Amino acid sequence: MNSRAIAELVFHLGRIASGEGLVEGLTAAQWAVLRYFAQANRFSRTPSAFAAFHATTRGTASQTIKSLETQGYLTRMRSEDDRRSVQLVLTEKARGILANDPFESLVRAADSLPPNIQGQFANALQRMLGQVAQERGKQPFGTCTSCQHLESDSCSRDEQASYACRFTREPLRLEELDGVCINFVPGKSMTMKGSITGAAQR
Known part of the structure; x- marks a missing residue:
């Protein structure tokens, strides 16, 4: 093809x-x-x-x-x-x-794919989206889990890591890490305990 x-x-x-x-x-x-x-x-x-x-x-x-x-x-x-x-x-x-x-x-169709195919497909589509956005001068969107602005501190007493955004200088709740953000800058994808994205990657 x-x-x-x-x-x-x-x-x-x-x-x-x-x-x-x-x-x-x-x-x-x-x-x-x-x-x-x-x-x-x-x-x-x-x-x-x-x-x-x-x-x-x-x-x-x-x-x-x-x-x-x-x-x-x-x-x-x-x-x-x-x-x-x-x-x-x-x-x-x-x-x-x-x-x-x-x-x-479409969500159900994606869910029917094997987990390893889902990851590969998501990465391929993200690359395509990033290139199209760059060519057209559009701002890319993404989530905290793969953003350069994400900061993660060492685990606290309850063994839960704390997160913050360098761009907004605001702390981030665990449930916010998978939300689409306008301040997104592509970075290395992270797997975080307890996050929706992290669960999908395991």
Whole structure:
């Protein structure tokens, strides 16, 4: 299989997995917003971060986000770190329909792959994504577990390592390590005890 055939398969897979028509009364663009805010970390839950992640304009992103706020799927909350800024978070109504996200068919397909193939496939797609983003001058997104900004201290008394972000100078909770971040800089992937990513790599 040549490189063009691989690219066509990746593109087609993404299109059919995003769904056609309305599901739960939401468009593909609205599902993309809910999906993003479900996985974004606390530093990346803003309209501008979503626009950057999906390579769309801020105006387009804001319109889609506003429609979801009106329907009760998103709400605005003051940032935990900076009370002057606002974060967008999913409501219980939004979390209640995420199981019906058409994207879940792609998740199930990935889950059906053998663990060793999942790791190789993820690495290959990450390389492709990084190259495309670089060629187009787009900012790459990723998680703390493979970011240069991640700092890890020695284990504490309860044998749990503590983590922090060098970029934001903020401590990180274990459950935050797998959230998508706008401040991501590709680095060496780390396996961390107790993290979602670490569990998948073992």
